[in-house]
Amino acid sequence: MAEKEVKKPSIKEISPIDVYMLLPKTNCKECGEENCMAFATKLVNRELALEQCPPLLKKENEKAYKQLWEMLKPPIKEISIGAEKQTIKVGGKYVMYRHEFTYTNPTAIAIDITDEMSDEEVMERIKKTQEFSYIYIGNTLKLNMIAIRSTSNDPDKFKTTVKKVVENTTLPLILCSFDSKVLEAGLMVAPKARPLIYAATKDNWKDMAELALMYNCPLAIFAPNNIKLLRSLSKTLLEYGVKNLVLDPGTMAGEGIGDAINNFTMIRRAATKKGDELLGFPLIGTPITAWLENKDSPAEVAQWNEAYLAAILIDRYADLLILHSTEGWVLLPNVVLRQNIYTDPRKPVAVKPGMRAFGTPHENSPVMFTTNFALTYYTVASDIENAGVDSYLLVVDSEGIAVDCAVAGRKLTADKVAEAIKEAKIEEKVKHKKLIIPGKAARLSGEIEEASGWEVMVGPRDSSDIPKFLHEKWNQS
Amino acid sequence: MAEKENKEDFLNLLNLLTKFQEIELEDVEMEFGDLELWLQSGIPTVLPKAKRLAPPSLKAKPTSILQARFTSPIEEYPGQVVEVRLGATKNEGGTRGKSITIGGEKSPPFYLFETPPPNPPIISLDVFDTKIPLAKPVKMHFNEVLEDPVAWAKLAVDKYGADMITLHLISIDPLVKDTSPVEAARTVEQVLQAVDVPLVIGGCGDPKKDLEVFEKVAEVGAGERFLLSSVTQDMDIERACAAAKKHGHAVLSFTPMDLNQARQLNRRLYDFLPKEQIIMDTTTAALGYGLDYAFTIMERARLAALMGDPELQHPMSSGTTNAWAAREAWKKMDPQWGSREFRGPIWETVTAVTLLLAGVDLFMMMHPAAVKTLKDVIMRLTSGKPGTPEKIANWVTTKI
Numbered sequence: 001m002a003e004k005e006v007k008k009p010s011i012k013e014i015s016p017i018d019v020y021m022l023l024p025k026t027n028c029k030e031c032g033e034e035n036c037m038a039f040a041t042k043l044v045n046r047e048l049a050l051e052q053c054p055p056l057l058k059k060e061n062e063k064a065y066k067q068l069w070e071m072l073k074p075p076i077k078e079i080s081i082g083a084e085k086q087t088i089k090v091g092g093k094y095v096m097y098r099h100e101f102t103y104t105n106p107t108a109i110a111i112d113i114t115d116e117m118s119d120e121e122v123m124e125r126i127k128k129t130q131e132f133s134y135i136y137i138g139n140t141l142k143l144n145m146i147a148i149r150s151t152s153n154d155p156d157k158f159k160t161t162v163k164k165v166v167e168n169t170t171l172p173l174i175l176c177s178f179d180s181k182v183l184e185a186g187l188m189v190a191p192k193a194r195p196l197i198y199a200a201t202k203d204n205w206k207d208m209a210e211l212a213l214m215y216n217c218p219l220a221i222f223a224p225n226n227i228k229l230l231r232s233l234s235k236t237l238l239e240y241g242v243k244n245l246v247l248d249p250g251t252m253a254g255e256g257i258g259d260a261i262n263n264f265t266m267i268r269r270a271a272t273k274k275g276d277e278l279l280g281f282p283l284i285g286t287p288i289t290a291w292l293e294n295k296d297s298p299a300e301v302a303q304w305n306e307a308y309l310a311a312i313l314i315d316r317y318a319d320l321l322i323l324h325s326t327e328g329w330v331l332l333p334n335v336v337l338r339q340n341i342y343t344d345p346r347k348p349v350a351v352k353p354g355m356r357a358f359g360t361p362h363e364n365s366p367v368m369f370t371t372n373f374a375l376t377y378y379t380v381a382s383d384i385e386n387a388g389v390d391s392y393l394l395v396v397d398s399e400g401i402a403v404d405c406a407v408a409g410r411k412l413t414a415d416k417v418a419e420a421i422k423e424a425k426i427e428e429k430v431k432h433k434k435l436i437i438p439g440k441a442a443r444l445s446g447e448i449e450e451a452s453g454w455e456v457m458v459g460p461r462d463s464s465d466i467p468k469f470l471h472e473k474w475n476q477s
Numbered sequence: 478m479a480e481k482e483n484k485e486d487f488l489n490l491l492n493l494l495t496k497f498q499e500i501e502l503e504d505v506e507m508e509f510g511d512l513e514l515w516l517q518s519g520i521p522t523v524l525p526k527a528k529r530l531a532p533p534s535l536k537a538k539p540t541s542i543l544q545a546r547f548t549s550p551i552e553e554y555p556g557q558v559v560e561v562r563l564g565a566t567k568n569e570g571g572t573r574g575k576s577i578t579i580g581g582e583k584s585p586p587f588y589l590f591e592t593p594p595p596n597p598p599i600i601s602l603d604v605f606d607t608k609i610p611l612a613k614p615v616k617m618h619f620n621e622v623l624e625d626p627v628a629w630a631k632l633a634v635d636k637y638g639a640d641m642i643t644l645h646l647i648s649i650d651p652l653v654k655d656t657s658p659v660e661a662a663r664t665v666e667q668v669l670q671a672v673d674v675p676l677v678i679g680g681c682g683d684p685k686k687d688l689e690v691f692e693k694v695a696e697v698g699a700g701e702r703f704l705l706s707s708v709t710q711d712m713d714i715e716r717a718c719a720a721a722k723k724h725g726h727a728v729l730s731f732t733p734m735d736l737n738q739a740r741q742l743n744r745r746l747y748d749f750l751p752k753e754q755i756i757m758d759t760t761t762a763a764l765g766y767g768l769d770y771a772f773t774i775m776e777r778a779r780l781a782a783l784m785g786d787p788e789l790q791h792p793m794s795s796g797t798t799n800a801w802a803a804r805e806a807w808k809k810m811d812p813q814w815g816s817r818e819f820r821g822p823i824w825e826t827v828t829a830v831t832l833l834l835a836g837v838d839l840f841m842m843m844h845p846a847a848v849k850t851l852k853d854v855i856m857r858l859t860s861g862k863p864g865t866p867e868k869i870a871n872w873v874t875t876k877i
Binding site: 097098099114116136149150151153176177178198199202205206209224225226227228229231232233234235236239240241250251252253254255256257258259260261262263265266269270273274276278286288289291292293300302304307308311312315316324327328329330332333334336337339340341343345375378379382385386468 | 536538539540541542543544545546547549550552587588589590652762764765766767768769770772773776777780802803804805810813814815816819820823824826827830831834846850854857858859860861862863864865866868869870872873874875876877
């Protein structure tokens with residue numbers, strides 16, 4: 001019963017050379033790369049997958065393939081949930097901190113439905129979950145799953161609700177009950193849905209394991225505030241043959257929140273830094289437990305608590321969340337936070353260059369420019385919007401770099417600005433030829449005037465002063 | 478108003494929560510008979526039975542829970558964050574009711590299994606010395622005091638439980654009212670008399686004017702241990718530090734989201750001030766508007782500090798009010814996104830809890846509901862009370 005605690009090198013410690021040594025070294029270019037070393041580098045950066053090397057998939061290279069797969073697999077196993085073609089992947093994390101290596105698979109958010117809700121309510125919640133959509137920096141932020149809870153503990157009722165949900169949505173499901181008979185009733189009407197089974201406990205684990213094997217489903221383990229039990233069940237279920245696990249150490253809202261965060265943190269560190277394979281699975285958080293805390297208070301209080309509890313769990317390693325609230329103000333900050341936490345911290349985020357109109361600009365409206373670094377752009381855009389001034393904003397391609405750095409690094413030049421003016425055909429839209437440039441690009445003013453033929457007005461160094469600037473300088477000019 | 482009811486509900490919620498008593502968690506029972514059976518099951522004699530059941534492998538399935546151990550994954554950190562005291566009592570040379578110490582961490586934020594933070598993070602409420610445009614959901618809580626910083630500070634302390642006050646002297650801005658240093662210092666004195674919490678003195682962002690005002694304010698508030706917010710790279714650092722040192726204040730070292738710049742500025746400050754008088758601010762961006770950068774810079778700064786980087790071993794401060802720069806916080810949106818009376822403060826709250834987990838020690842905030850929530854979260858995280866698994870044991874079947 002000795003436990004395996006082999007220290008696997010972290011993703012940062014694997015060098016392309018280690019990978020290269022195991023590759024066929026034929027430089028056949030079938031992967032599209034110049035040579036095997038280039039392929040190895042991209043493998044280490046997770047830009048390409050092993051399967052993109054055809055020779056490696058041949059029988060004679062089976063051993064090397066397996067070795068490489070072991071070497072490159074993430075310490076947090078990636079689990080697929082849902083029917084074929086509608087799966088969602090959770091986990092698959094390589095690191096603890098987002099600055100070490102981009103987080104994979106953004107936290108999946110599920111909304112709950114119970115088997116005692118009316119048909120109308122079930123349909124409404126499905127609709128809300130499916131249709132939730134918010135456009136943010138060019139991405140559509142969405143909800144991902146439906147969690148069906150049996151509050152009745154009645155297999156027939158659960159069966160009816162699961163059937164209804166399956167008939168009305170293709171979203172991946174989580175089936176929730178601690179009673180295996182109830183769960184089986186649900187699985188019977190969704191035999192191919194491959195839902196996440198929630199959950200195996202110290203009491204029901206064997207029956208749940210049988211269901212997971214029979215229906216080929218991933219299985220969650222629920223061991224609130226007891227990592228030792230969680231590990232024991234993980235070990236037992238792996239031995240039992242259930243390979244795809246999800247771990248729930250318990251989302252204790254209210255006073256228990258310290259221990260909840262502590263457990264999530266310990267588990268993720270044990271898996272990513274100490275090579276603990278029994279804990280190397282996705283974590284599920286249940287902010288819905290905020291609703292158990294204050295049953296006598298109005299719904300807004302539970303919604304409020306659920307909202308920030310979800311945020312804390314997104315920050316602290318949750319790969320999956322079950323929420324009850326469908327209110328926009330609860331969900332919006334969380335999908336935006338998830339988007340923020342899961343961006344690649346190594347890459348500057350850029351927006352599309354080109355012209356943007358604010359309000360209803362006319363031929364005398366001011367024309368300003370900024371760079372396409374997303375953060376810069378959205379700050380400037382928000383400041384212009386706040387000012388409520390009809391205007392044009394030209395977004396110049398600075399390769400996603402902020403104004404001051406782009407000027408210093410020659411990513412933003414007078415020629416680029418002149419070209420952008422031409423491409424956007426601004427001269428057809430306004431009858432003046434005055435360009436307001438960022439204060440931090442002041443040193444380019446002479447060059448811009450020369451390259452573009454436009455008169456330059458140096459704007460404020462901070463976009464929050466744009467309203468004042470326009471008021472004082474533009475209206476008088 | 479919904480907001481008011483809501484605030485009362487938070488208080489009710491807190492009362493309700495404190496009523497719960499901890500209940501001991503039942504441990505897993507091991508059935509040794511079962512375990513032995515499992516241990517023997519690898520022996521070939523039991524195989525025929527296993528074959529009848531047609532298992533996927535020849536290995537028999539466990540029939541009882543296989544026990545595994547768990548050891549907390551503790552790490553050692555060579556570094557520690559310095560402690561910085563803000564405010565001074567009579568004994569300490571000032572007039573504050575109490576002083577507050579922040580920092581001193583030996584572990585990453587709220588790694589409670591290692592070393593819990595020795596000092597809880599604190600919240601300073603923003604007060605402005607002149608009327609400024611505020612988001613509506615914020616403004617409604619301060620309507621009567623918008624032109625009176627003294628009344629504003631009292632409201633923030635008495636009603637909204639501010640640990641500290643950040644007095645933003647924005648009227649000194651040459652482009653606003655160009656208030657003189659003497660006049661600004663008078664406002665500071667008035668606020669000092671009205672409340673007894675430690676003060677942060679905020680400038681207007683003009684490095685020359687801020688310096689003149691800091692020098693005057695430092696003098697009239699000698700011994701009060703203000704936090705001068707902030708010292709920047711383009712300021713005459715020697716003069717700013719001299720004012721802080723002579724009159725016993727702390728400074729906020731502010732840099733724009735760049736660890737190297739943060740190190741560089743701190744290094745320059747060390748020539749004139751002890752480390753224990755420096756707090757740093759690496760810039761807070763709003764949720765959705767760069768919070769990812771702010772979060773990661775702070776997380777990296779704190780981890781580096783613990784790993785021994787001496788130039789980052791300072792408590793961190795966050796201008797969390799910046800959350801209101803997000804249009805999702807203040808704007809009227811389609812009804813499906815809910816009223817901004819909720820959306821705004823939850824935006825500030827989510828920004829705050831995220832940065833709390835990155836290591837912020839001092840929050841400068843605005844909305845009373847966000848302040849109340851963050852206080853609750855900090856209190857619970859630092860209470861040392863054990864989790865309450867029994868309360869969530871049956872969450873699956875609970876009707877909501």
